[in-house]
Every structure is written in structure tokens, then in C-alpha cells.
């Protein structure tokens with residue numbers, strides 16, 4: 001199965017090392033979420049895939065061969081800075097972009113009609129892009145990434161600023177693309193969405209990939225946690241050693257992070273002594289919690 005491979009990408013802008021040896025791959029049919037704080041390097045990595053930027057070192061390959069102009073023509077790209085002509089009409093613009101990718105006028109028109117329909121902007125085909133709300137412009141931007149039937153999708157924050165209905169539509173479209181065998185890579189700060197939607201995620205921090213895999217595999221290696229549900233004084237926190245963390249969370253529950261089951265049992269005993277325990281269950285961190293932990297880890301101190 002072909003894969004898009006980013007191998008050891010390095011990129012500096014003057015003193016800023018935006019990418020410091022980033023490697024990961026996205027297989028055909030896989031939905032890959034690329035997450036990281038502002039300025040971590042996501043856009044830079046995606047621009048290098050597209051050839052908009054060149055890397056200082058490293059390579060990008062598709063199906064084992066370097067990505068050149070021929071492969072790039074088959075990529076559907078949604079750039080962060082967006083790239084539509086504001087005064088051009090939605091329908092004309094999408095047909096034009098599809099034609100640039102080599103589609104006949106009939107095929108381009110059909111693709112434009114299909115994607116504007118699917119993305120809920122069919123009634124805006126005759127309007128200039130600048131007349132649309134930002135969310136609708138974004139739907140058109142996704143349509144422009146899809147209209148030429150790409151083999152690879154690279155989308156920079158496709159979900160930002162969308163209403164919940166549009167998020168649902170966009171999610172289904174990306175899932176559908178993955179199901180037809182397209183590798184889909186997208187960046188997002190909406191971690192719950194990434195967790196729900198993606199087969200695998202990569203977390204980038206200061207130009208380095210610090211975690212990569214299925215959400216299950218990433219959260220399985222985190223420190224053991226339990227959820228305590230109990231009737232206890234609202235600010236209840238038991239005395240615990242430095243290795244054990246107990247934090248109230250919403251809805252009469254506490255998160256217990258402990259080095260082992262014995263330490264967790266000590267917390268449970270304290271809760272039983274202080275009130276009524278409804279449940280004490282092992283739990284896995286969410287991607288949001290995992291992300292926060294990764295961000296809080298001290299970075300390496302240079303030698």
C-alpha cells in the first residue's frame with residue numbers, strides 16, 4: 001500500500017529551527033491528525049510536502065519515490081493562508097481549478113456541481129467568494145482541494161472557524177476520502193475532533209515529533225489513571241505522596257493518577273473514609289490530556 005513519507009525534515013528560518021528532523025508516514029486510506037501548539041511546525045511541514053517551501057534536509061516520498069511536480073499535481077491542498085480568488089464566482093473558480101489539474105470542461109463542471117452540493121454551498125455557485133461568510137468560504141476552499149479528484153489530501157486547519165454542522169460535513173467528507181484509499185493529513189487544534197476522527201495522530205513540539213501513533217497506543221503508555229465518582233466535599237483532595245495526583249473534574253468526579261494500583265487504593269480508602277464512593281474505575285487519558293502532558297514535559301536541556 002503506498003504511503004506518503006516525511007523523512008527527517010529539517011527547516012530553519014534564520015535562527016528559528018521550525019523543523020528539527022520530523023519523520024512520519026501516512027498510508028493510503030489513513031486519516032492522520034497533525035497537532036501541536038502555535039508555531040510548532042505543522043504548516044512548515046505541510047508546505048514542504050507541497051513543494052511551496054524547500055527543506056534544508058530530509059525528503060518527502062510517495063510510494064517510495066521522491067515527490068516531484070507530477071505527484072504534487074495529484075495532491076489536494078488546503079493552505080493555511082487559503083488561496084481562493086475573492087472576486088471570482090464560486091462555481092467558475094472551482095471549474096477553473098479543476099481544469100488547471102487537467103480535467104475536461106465536462107468533468108470539471110460535474111465535479112464542481114458534486115462538491116458544492118456535498119459541502120452545502122450549491123446555492124452560492126453564482127456568488128463571488130468574498131460575498132460568502134468565512135465558514136462558507138472554507139467549504140469552498142475544501143471543494144477546491146477535492147474538485148480534481150486528488151490521490152493525496154493535505155489540509156491545514158480545515159476545521160477552524162466552522163459551525164458544528166459544517167464540522168460534521170467536513171468530517172464525513174474526510175472519512176469518505178480515506179475510505180476510497182486517499183491518505184489524508186490535516187492539522188487541527190480541535191483535539192476531541194482529532195481523537196474521534198483520526199486513525200493516527202502525530203504531536204509536534206518545537207519542530208520535533210514527540211508522539212505518533214493511534215490514540216489508543218499513545219494513551220496506553222501514559223501513567224495509570226482512575227476515575228473516582230463519589231459524594232465528597234467539593235474541594236476534597238486526600239493527602240497523597242508526590243507521585244500521586246488527585247484532581248477534581250466536572251460532575252462529582254476526581255481524576256486519580258498514581259504510579260500503581262496500591263497507591264490508587266490508598267486514595268480510594270481515603271475517599272471511603274470521607275464520603276460515599278459510587279465508582280472507582282481505571283481510565284485512559286484523552287488526547288487533550290495527553291497533549292497537555294506532552295507540552296508540560298520539560299524540553300531537553302542542550303548539552
Ligand SMILES: Nc1ncnc2c1ncn2[C@@H]1O[C@H](COP(=O)(O)OP(=O)(O)OP(=O)(O)O)[C@@H](O)[C@H]1O
Pocket residue numbers: 013016017018036037038039040041042043044045080
Ligand atoms: N516564512 C517564515 N519566515 C520566518 N519564520 C517562519 C516562517 N514560516 C514559519 N516560521 C516560523 O517557524 C515556526 C513554525 O511555524 P509554523 O507556521 O510551521 O507553525 P504551526 O505549527 O503551523 O503553527 P500554528 O498552529 O500557529 O499555525 C514558527 O516559529 C514560525 O514563526
